[in-house]
Amino acid sequence: MIRTSLAVSALLFAVCGTASAADNAALKKCMDTANTTADMVNCNAKETKVQDKRLNTAYKTALAAQEGARKQQLQDVQRLWIKYRDANCAFAGSATGGTIDQVNGSGCVLDMTQTRAQELEDLVGP
Template sequence: MTRTSLTACALLLALCGSASAADNAALKKCMDSANTTVDMVKCNTQQAKVQDKRLNTAYQTALAAQEGARKQQLQEVQRLWIKYRDANCAFAGSATGGSIDQVNGSACVLDMTQTRAQELEDLVGP
């Protein structure tokens, strides 16, 4: 795949609702220097790890703020969300059978994790 094609694919991914480089400076910087599909997947994976740490911190904070049945509900919702994210991103990452699927799948994990971290942070407020 040529650099132009990779760049076009990265732009298309950003426009289709994946983790937008415009919202994530570190991702944008990494993607700007990505020359291959593997490089693009590495960019998404690195940022997904950052967002996963954010998500785990937000989850622990939100869980500590809940009481009784709400605490148990949040635990169950989070378990279900993880299953959904994994299944959804596996589906997104197998759409064409081409190498871009790897980028789509990793971008899906990043985007969904980033969004869920924000949702959990919003549960307890600023």
Template structure:
């Protein structure tokens, strides 16, 4: 059972890391040079900061483009999304009880932040 859990965790790491790194040369380069769990988490955290700045810029642009009830709806949805992201990634980041959870959790935050930034950018267009 423990081997199955560890194998599943390793697979999850491989899938999550590949998805984010495949579209991001800076993250891929960082991950390629990472030799420890802490290094991998550091790569995810560094790129999450970039994606979070992107998300905040897109959120402000979306708010500026909306009025009245739609603006309030976006604010409400964004607050709920943050709670969901944190809960979801907390869950993913505690699957095995091992150090790989740190990588999976930080990768989850990165992936979800990047996806949400894209969603918000799509609200207002180019």
């Protein structure tokens, strides 16, 4: 059972906690100097703020580009996406009951927010 929990934790950390660091110099630098779980969570939270601003800008731009029923559809999809992200990352952030869950949960929010921002930016093109 412990091996399974550790394997799940490692997998979640690999998927949720580090994917953005590989592509983001500021996050990588922060994570490289993080000495504690709290430091790692703070790194994720700091970058999540940056990506959340990006997401909001992309959402407003994408919404303005929609017409008619598509505008309402995008609003509905975005609300559902937020619920999904929050539920998904709460699940990822509670896998083992250990402190690494905090890193996994915050990394999940960061990764999903960054990915969604890109999806919204892609709706309106470069």
